Amino acid sequence: MTVALASDLAAQVRAGQLPAAARLMTWAERGDPRYVELAAGFADQxxxxxxxxxxxxxxxxxxxxxxxxxxxxxxxxxxxxxxxxxxxxxxxxxxxxxxxxxxxxxxxxxxxxxxxxxxxxxxxxxxxxxxxxxxxxxxxxxxxxxxxxxxxxxxxxxxxxxxxxxxxxxxxxxxxxxxxxxxxxxxxxxxxxxxxxxxxxxxxxxxxxxxxxxxxxxxxxxxxxxxxxxxxxxxxxxxxxxxxxxxxxxxxxxxxxxxxxxxxxxxRRRANLGRRVRRLVEGRLLERALSDGKLQRRLDQALARGGTLSAHALAEQLLCALPHGGSPRPDEDDT
The missing domain is CATH 3.40.50.300 (P-loop containing nucleotide triphosphate hydrolases)
Incomplete structure (x- = not known):
């Protein structure tokens, strides 16, 4: 669906069309990028x-x-x-x-x-x-x-x-x-x-x-x-x-x-909006960190080494491996 057609969908919802509302809800539930884009346009409404x-x-x-x-x-x-x-x-x-x-x-x-x-x-x-x-x-x-x-x-x-x-x-x-x-x-x-x-x-x-x-x-x-x-x-x-x-x-x-x-x-609505934003940021940072498998590979390597492991220490090591942008740094083997 093109951007123009997606915008039409939001307009159809505003006009009270139920099938359009159902489709937009489906996009929202799936985390579809089209919903994210449209939501920014109708937030003030x-x-x-x-x-x-x-x-x-x-x-x-x-x-x-x-x-x-x-x-x-x-x-x-x-x-x-x-x-x-x-x-x-x-x-x-x-x-x-x-x-x-x-x-x-x-x-x-x-x-x-x-x-x-x-x-x-x-x-x-x-x-x-x-x-x-x-x-x-x-x-x-x-x-x-x-x-x-x-x-x-x-x-x-x-x-x-x-x-x-x-x-x-x-x-x-x-x-x-x-x-x-x-x-x-x-x-x-x-x-x-x-x-x-x-x-x-x-x-x-x-x-x-x-x-x-x-x-x-x-x-x-x-x-x-x-x-x-x-x-x-x-x-x-x-x-x-x-x-x-x-x-x-x-x-x-x-x-x-x-x-x-x-x-x-x-x-209450302002507080809820703040919680929604934090929840979305947390979810997207985690998704980006895990998207290419490097973080999981680091964890697997640490677990394979054995020894006495602290979950907190391992978590801190993985976090330290992330740059501020939220994506894993290159593995040592990749450099």
Whole structure:
């Protein structure tokens, strides 16, 4: 595809053409150089879409909740994009597409664009190209972009870094509070949702969450001399029955408006952009360093010599062999 045709593709996405958006997302997921070039051209056109992250342990009902919220916002005439990060197949590396199957009724609505992505081993349960796919949905003109993770446990905080607001979905009777504390979700959450609140243990879970949030707020504020942080609300609902979903949608809209007014959303977006840049730089430096095999050959030679080896020392030796440009220096045998 020529440069001109690639530019036309971005224009087609801006015009709301869904096939063009799907192709651009595919380029983004593959790391296609054409996407990299186009992204530089439309970066200043992004930012209108609010991004909401949904995370929590498996079985909490995240997909059901996202589906219910989509219906609620569609009733208001708002357009939506959903990025559902599914587990990767251990054999093909592709997404299992479970969320797309569960949201089949929404897939027929052109006002809801659903994109399933594979984690491909990405840390934090979020595929590495999730931000780029969300950018394409923003370019497509979606009002809201919903990011849903696989719920891998310890590293859900990645969602908070990619979203304007993060919703942590829990359900009674599964040790969710302890897991949330281990995963750092107390710090990541902007809203807590107790789904399936008609099950035994819902009252206890709500009390434990409230106590944990209160314990976190006091010591952190005193120790760092910070202003008292915003206390995340705890909302109870049943996504499968639709009970409480409209109240959650209203609360999320209120928090988004508040974030836009006080500048906290802009601050989060700048921080996320910085993390994206660092991640890309790290990945590209590593790719360049390993591209011609010289670094791997140096490592193989060091391992073949045997003896007591320190992983840190070997890593330092390999780093010292790299010039500032990020490509390996010529092997001694090559000179």
């Amino acid at each position: 992004l930012g209108a879409a609010a991004r909401l992250g949904f995370t929590g342990p498996p079985g909490a009902g995240k997909s059901t909740l996202v589906q219910a919220l989509c219906r609620c916002w569609r009733e208001q005439g708002r357009s939506l994009g959903v990025v559902a990060v599914d587990p990767s197949s251990p054999f093909t590396g592709g997404a299992l597409l479970g969320d797309r199957v569960r949201m089949a009724d929404l897939a027929l609505d052109e006002g809801v664009f659903i994109r399933s992505m594979a984690t491909r081993g990405a840390f934090g349960g979020l595929a590495s190209a999730t931000d780029d796919v969300a950018d394409v949905l923003d370019l497509l003109g979606r009002d809201l972009v919903l990011l849903e993770t696989v719920g891998v446990g310890q590293s859900e905080v990645d969602v908070a870094r990619s979203a304007d607001l993060t919703v942590v979905v829990l359900h009674p009777g599964a040790g969710d509070t302890i897991q949330a504390m281990k995963a750092g979700l107390l710090e990541a959450a902007d809203v807590y949702v107790i789904n399936k609140d008609d099950l035994p243990g819902a009252d206890r879970l709500e009390r434990e969450l409230a106590d944990a949030l209160e314990l976190r707020r006091g010591p952190l504020t005193e120790a760092h001399g910070q202003a008292e942080p915003r206390q995340p609300p705890i909302l109870r609902l049943s996504a499968s029955e639709g009970r409480g979903v409209h109240a959650l949608a209203e609360r999320l809209d209120q928090l988004l408006a508040q974030g836009a007014a006080d500048g906290s959303t802009a601050t």
